[in-house]
Each structure stands twice: as structure tokens, then as C-alpha cells.
Amino acid sequence: MRKYSPILLLFILVLFPIVVRDHYHQHLMILVLMWVVIGSGWNVIAGYTGQVSFGDAAFFGTGAYTAGLFVTKLGLSAWWGMLFGGIAAMAIAFPFGWICFRLRGAYFALATLALNEVMRHIATVWESLTDGMVGILVMQTFVSKVPYYYIALGLAVISIIGVQIIMGSKWGYYFVSIREDQDAAESLGINTHYYKMLSLNVAAFLTGMAGALFMNYMGFIDPEVVFSLHDISIMAILVGIVGGVGTLYGPVVGAFVMVAVHEFFRTGFFGFFKGIAALTGSDMINVFAKYVMQAHVLGFGILVVLVILLLPNGIVGDWNLIVKKIFPVKTREVTG
Amino acid sequence: MEVFLQTLVSGILKGGLYGLIGMGMSLIMGVMGIINLAHGALMMVGMYVTFACFTYLGIDPYLTIFISMPSLFLLGMLIQKYTLNPLMEVDSILPENQVLMTVGIAMVLTEVARFIFSSDYKSVRTSYSGATFFIGDISFSVALVVAFFIALAFTLCMFWFLLKTDLGRSIRATAQDKDAALLMGVNSKRITILTFGLGSALVAAAGTILMPVYYLFPDIGGPFTRKAFVITILGGLGSTVGAIFGGLTLGLAEAFGATYIGMAYDDMIGLLIFILVLLFIPGGFKRLLKV
Numbered sequence: 336m337r338k339y340s341p342i343l344l345l346f347i348l349v350l351f352p353i354v355v356r357d358h359y360h361q362h363l364m365i366l367v368l369m370w371v372v373i374g375s376g377w378n379v380i381a382g383y384t385g386q387v388s389f390g391d392a393a394f395f396g397t398g399a400y401t402a403g404l405f406v407t408k409l410g411l412s413a414w415w416g417m418l419f420g421g422i423a424a425m426a427i428a429f430p431f432g433w434i435c436f437r438l439r440g441a442y443f444a445l446a447t448l449a450l451n452e453v454m455r456h457i458a459t460v461w462e463s464l465t466d467g468m469v470g471i472l473v474m475q476t477f478v479s480k481v482p483y484y485y486i487a488l489g490l491a492v493i494s495i496i497g498v499q500i501i502m503g504s505k506w507g508y509y510f511v512s513i514r515e516d517q518d519a520a521e522s523l524g525i526n527t528h529y530y531k532m533l534s535l536n537v538a539a540f541l542t543g544m545a546g547a548l549f550m551n552y553m554g555f556i557d558p559e560v561v562f563s564l565h566d567i568s569i570m571a572i573l574v575g576i577v578g579g580v581g582t583l584y585g586p587v588v589g590a591f592v593m594v595a596v597h598e599f600f601r602t603g604f605f606g607f608f609k610g611i612a613a614l615t616g617s618d619m620i621n622v623f624a625k626y627v628m629q630a631h632v633l634g635f636g637i638l639v640v641l642v643i644l645l646l647p648n649g650i651v652g653d654w655n656l657i658v659k660k661i662f663p664v665k666t667r668e669v670t671g
Numbered sequence: 672m673e674v675f676l677q678t679l680v681s682g683i684l685k686g687g688l689y690g691l692i693g694m695g696m697s698l699i700m701g702v703m704g705i706i707n708l709a710h711g712a713l714m715m716v717g718m719y720v721t722f723a724c725f726t727y728l729g730i731d732p733y734l735t736i737f738i739s740m741p742s743l744f745l746l747g748m749l750i751q752k753y754t755l756n757p758l759m760e761v762d763s764i765l766p767e768n769q770v771l772m773t774v775g776i777a778m779v780l781t782e783v784a785r786f787i788f789s790s791d792y793k794s795v796r797t798s799y800s801g802a803t804f805f806i807g808d809i810s811f812s813v814a815l816v817v818a819f820f821i822a823l824a825f826t827l828c829m830f831w832f833l834l835k836t837d838l839g840r841s842i843r844a845t846a847q848d849k850d851a852a853l854l855m856g857v858n859s860k861r862i863t864i865l866t867f868g869l870g871s872a873l874v875a876a877a878g879t880i881l882m883p884v885y886y887l888f889p890d891i892g893g894p895f896t897r898k899a900f901v902i903t904i905l906g907g908l909g910s911t912v913g914a915i916f917g918g919l920t921l922g923l924a925e926a927f928g929a930t931y932i933g934m935a936y937d938d939m940i941g942l943l944i945f946i947l948v949l950l951f952i953p954g955g956f957k958r959l960l961k962v
Contacts, residue, residue: 381765382765385765387765387767387770387771389774434946434949434950435949437949438949440767440770441705441706441767441770442706442904442908444706444767444770445706445708445897445900446945448897448900449897449900449941449942449945452897452942453939453942456939564893565778569774569778572771572774576765576771580765581765626786630782630786632778632781632782633778633779633782633783633786635778636775636776636777636778636779636781636782637775637779638775639771639772639774639775639778640754640772640775640776640779643758643761643768643771643772643775644754644757644758644761644772647758647761647765647768
């Protein structure tokens with residue numbers, strides 16, 4: 336069963352836009368697939384290699400801006416950004432990694448945070464290139480959401496397969512050895528600096544492609560959107576840790592859960608409070624609902640705290656634990 | 672020359688405050704080995720305590736130190752006891768779980784502050800907020816000078832505490848070698864709780880004395896966390912003396928950057944220093960001074 340579940344999942348995802356014709360749900364699924372790509376990228380550098388990155392938005396934004404600049408400066412299609420966005424993100428990741436991989440653990444994490452801020456600053460200040468806070472507006476290629484859906488699906492599948500191949504190869508074992516014990520890895524002759532750079536570049540490439548997809552799909556970007564710390568960088572971390580750090584399908588589960596939670600808060604528990612307010616005619620619940628809808632960041636924060644305390648390895652990583660908690664009898668036979 | 676001296680003075684005044692902010696972070700870093708990304712958010716909470724006391728109770732901002740410090744001390748202890756310490760026993764792949772946790776805590780604190788006080792900019796205006804005095808041609812802001820001396824006093828108290836008292840010695844012992852300290856009968860769990868409380872109280876003090884000359888909004892924590900981080904890198908990981916030098920350096924660099932390059936590049940200057948330090952003195956001042 337386990338062996339076939341990815342194929343089954345892919346089958347369902349391929350059929351999804353044919354069965355569900357509602358634009359809103361298609362839009363959400365495109366976002367989920369985009370987050371699968373970003374989450375996979377984050378998982379490579381943070382989950383497998385153990386170098387937690389708080390600056391995914393730097394790569395995401397670089398990819399998005401590359402795609403946008405192809406239109407505004409070169410007059411080409413924004414789809415060129417799908418390739419060159421990834422490469423541009425790598426061009427940022429390379430010098431950054433070269434300098435900042437001298438740092439370990441939390442210090443590296445904070446350096447990525449600083450990179451995030453600096454990239455946003457550059458995109459805001461360099462108005463002759465990026466138009467600053469005005470942002471970039473691009474005409475969307477397709478009216479329907481279905482082509483975007485399949486492109487996003489293709490990208491997500493490529494990133495999952497890519498991560499699987501990398502992690503099955505010698506690189507992957509080196510990455511994990513760096514996460515487990517950097518000094519031991521170094522003493523066994525692994526060039527940790529080099530492999531950390533490789534890992535960061537893979538992550539940057541995937542994230543940059545996702546950024547280019549975002550530009551093509553949304554049609555509008557500005558520095559506050561694509562270089563956002565909370566909406567991109569923190570969200571990428573959440574996708575990673577909620578789904579399961581260092582697991583192949585963790586980002587898939589995480590992306591689904593996080594987009595759902597985001598919508599859940601944004602729509603006020605899917606209109607739950609609005610319904611109650613209408614039912615009882617109480618103004619207070621309406622006001623409360625308005626607060627709840629603004630509180631998605633608070634919800635994220637509480638979610639981080641709870642997930643780290645209760646499910647430190649995420650839903651996929653702690654799946655056996657969850658099953659054990661829910662069906663205690665079943666597993667007692669196995670362990671007993 | 673006049674501009675130069677003026678910039679120098681304002682840089683040093685600012686640097687004293689930064690030192691106080693960085694010292695709390697260094698203390699936590701030294702004892703627990705983690706970067707506290709909620710540091711700026713805790714400062715923000717301290718500032719809101721001051722703001723609330725001043726606006727609703729009419730207490731002088733400097734006197735609110737006696738309210739903001741104990742309350743943040745308590746908050747810090749609770750955070751350490753109920754969210755960070757339990758993580759020590761949790762088995763997980765990522766060693767940075769505690770750092771991620773501090774990010775979560777920072778988000779919660781920021782959003783709760785937004786709930787209560789809204790996103791508007793708030794400030795505390797007192798009679799001495801804009802007051803200045805002159806020595807020669809150089810102007811000194813009264814509030815900043817007072818802040819500098821309070822920061823200095825706290826720093827000295829901190830040193831006395833760490834060097835001379837039993838508890839301070841236990842903290843230093845835990846920072847040097849947790850297992851050895853445990854074997855010598857130091858309750859290291861209690862020490863971590865106390866240290867986090869202490870670090871929070873120090874940053875709350877910094878926030879409070881900054882309040883008369885600064886503004887306040889819920890997201891103010893982010894920039895200050897980054898500054899504290901640059902200070903700790905500059906000073907060397909976990910070094911309290913280094914944090915003071917780091918704070919002074921950052922304060923001076925920001926002041927000169929603002930005067931000679933431009934106000935818009937505040938964050939960039941911090942990052943530039945950060946990269947230069949990494950490239951040329953990776954151990955920070957700690958390595959240069961051997962402290």
C-alpha cells in the first residue's frame with residue numbers, strides 16, 4: 336500500500352482540476368503545489384543538511400523578480416524566468432553561502448534572515464531596475480487556471496523526484512552526515528563547506544523557480560509581497576516542520592495543512608463566525624470574527640509553538656506516534 | 672570636524688544602549704547555546720509596558736523600569752520554563768528546535784501586542800524628550816545621556832553580579848560547561864530559567880530607557896533582534912564584555928553611516944559590518960581581547 340500511495344496521490348492530483356471546476360479551490364491547490372516546491376527546497380537545506388534557513392524569501396523574490404524583469408526590461412515572456420529565476424537565485428545563494436557557511440546553526444539562520452531583509456531593501460531602493468514599491472505588473476498568459484495548475488503540478492513532481500534522486504545519491508548521504516555531526520563528517524574527509532554550498536544551491540534553485548511561477552501566475556509582485564518574512568520565509572519553515580523535517584513527503588503534507596490553516600483564518604473559520612453572528616444577530620461576534628480574520632500570523636505562531644512541542648518531527652515524521660496515540664490498542668500488539 | 676564630533680557623541684550614546692541589548696542576548700546565548708530570536712519582541716513588550724504605565728497611570732517613563740523589568744523577568748522565566756526547557760527532553764532531527772520556538776514566541780508576542788494596542792505608532796512624550804544641552808558646539812540629548820548612564824549602571828551591576836555573587840558564578844559555570852556545572856551541584860535547569868528571565872529584564876530596561884526618545888509599534892522587535900545579533904557576532908559568541916564593545920561599534924557605525932552615507936541604509940550597514948567581521952575576525956572581539 337505504502338509503495339503505491341505516491342502514484343495514487345499523483346493520479347488524484349492529475350484528475351483534480353477535471354473534477355473540481357471551482358476557481359477558488361483550483362487557486363488554493365495551485366498555491367499548495369507552489370508551496371510543495373518551496374518546502375522541498377527548504378527541506379533540502381534545513382531538513383536534510385541541517386542548516387536552518389530563515390531567508391527563503393530572498394530566493395523566492397529573486398526568482399519572481401527575474402521573471403518580471405524578463406518582461407519589463409527585455410520584452411520577453413515571463414516564462415523564461417522559470418529557468419533563469421532558479422539560476423538567478425543560485426547566483427545570490429553562491430556568494431552568500433561562500434561567506435556565511437562559516438557560521439553554524441542558529442548563527443547561519445540569522446544570517447539568512449539578514450539576507451532576506453537586504454534583498455527586500457535592494458528591491459525597494461533600486462527603483463531604476465525594479466520600480467521599487469510600485470512593483471511589476473505582467474499580463475497573465477492564460478485566462479483559465481487549469482494550465483497553471485498543471486505547470487505547478489509538473490514543477491512539484493520534478494522537485495519531489497529531484498529531491499529523491501539527490502537524497503538517494505552520494506550527495507544525500509553527505510548532506511545527512513553534515514546534519515548529524517559536522518565535525519565527524521569533516522574528519523571523515525567530507526568537504527562540508529562544499530556540500531553545504533551544493534545543498535543551498537539546490538534549495539535556491541527550487542525556490543527561485545517557485546518564485547518565477549508565482550510571478551507568472553499572480554501577474555503582480557512588489558517587494559513587500561515576494562520578500563515578505565512572515566508570508567514567505569516563515570511560511571516555508573512552517574511547511575517544512577509541520578509536514579516533517581527531513582522526510583520526502585513532509586513538504587507535501589505541510590503545504591496542504593498550511594494553506595488550509597491560512598485560508599481557515601483568513602475566511603474566519605470558513606465563515607463559521609459570520610454564520611453564528613447572523614444566527615444570533617450579535618455585533619460582538621462580528622467584531623470578534625474580524626479580529627480572528629486578522630489573526631492568521633498569531634495562529635501561525637501558536638501553531639509553531641504547538642508543533643515543536645508536541646510533534647517535533649512533523650506529521651510525516653511522527654506519523655507512527657500519531658497512530659499510536661489515536662489507536663493505542665492496535666500498536667500495543669506490535670510493540671508488546 | 673563639528674559634524675564628526677557630533678556624530679561620534681551620538682554614536683557612543685546609542686552604542687551604550689545597544690550594549691545593554693546585546694548583553695542580554697549574549698547571556699542567553701552563553702548559558703543555553705541558542706540564539707534568542709524573541710529578544711526584540713521581548714524588548715517590544717517592555718516598551719509597551721512603559722507606554723501603558725505612562726499613558727494610563729501617568730508614571731514617569733524612567734520610573735517604569737521598576738515595573739517593566741520585574742514583569743519581563745517573570746515573562747522570560749515562564750517562557751523558558753514552559754516552552755524552551757521541555758524541548759530539551761524532546762527528541763528531534765533539527766537541533767535548532769529551540770531557535771524555531773523563539774521565532775514562534777516572537778510571532779505570538781507581536782500579534783498579541785497588535786491585538787491590544789493596534790498597529791499604530793505610539794510614543795511617550797515627556798517634557799525632557801526634546802531637551803538638549805550643549806558642551807562647546809556639540810549638542811547632547813538629555814534623554815539619551817540619561818539612557819546612556821542608566822545603561823552603564825546596569826552593565827556595571829551585571830558585572831558585579833556575574834563576578835562576585837554565588838548565583839553569578841553558577842551562571843558562568845553553566846555557560847562554560849553545563850555537565851561539569853551539574854556535577855558540581857549547580858541546578859542547571861534553574862539557572863537557564865533565571866538567565867532567560869535576566870536577559871529579558873535587561874532588554875526590557877533597554878526598551879524602557881529608549882522609550883522617551885523613540886517610537887513604538889508591534890513589529891519593532893525585528894530590527895532590534897537583528898541588531899542584537901550583529902552585536903553578538905561582533906563581540907564574539909556568548910561574551911558579555913564583547914557585547915559592550917560590539918554595541919559601541921554598531922552604534923558608532925550606524926551614526927557615521929547615517930551622517931556620511933544616508934539614513935536609508937541603516938540595516939545595510941549592520942549587515943556590512945557583519946560580513947566584514949565574518950571575513951576578517953571570525954571570532955569577534957572575544958578573540959582579539961582574549962576575554
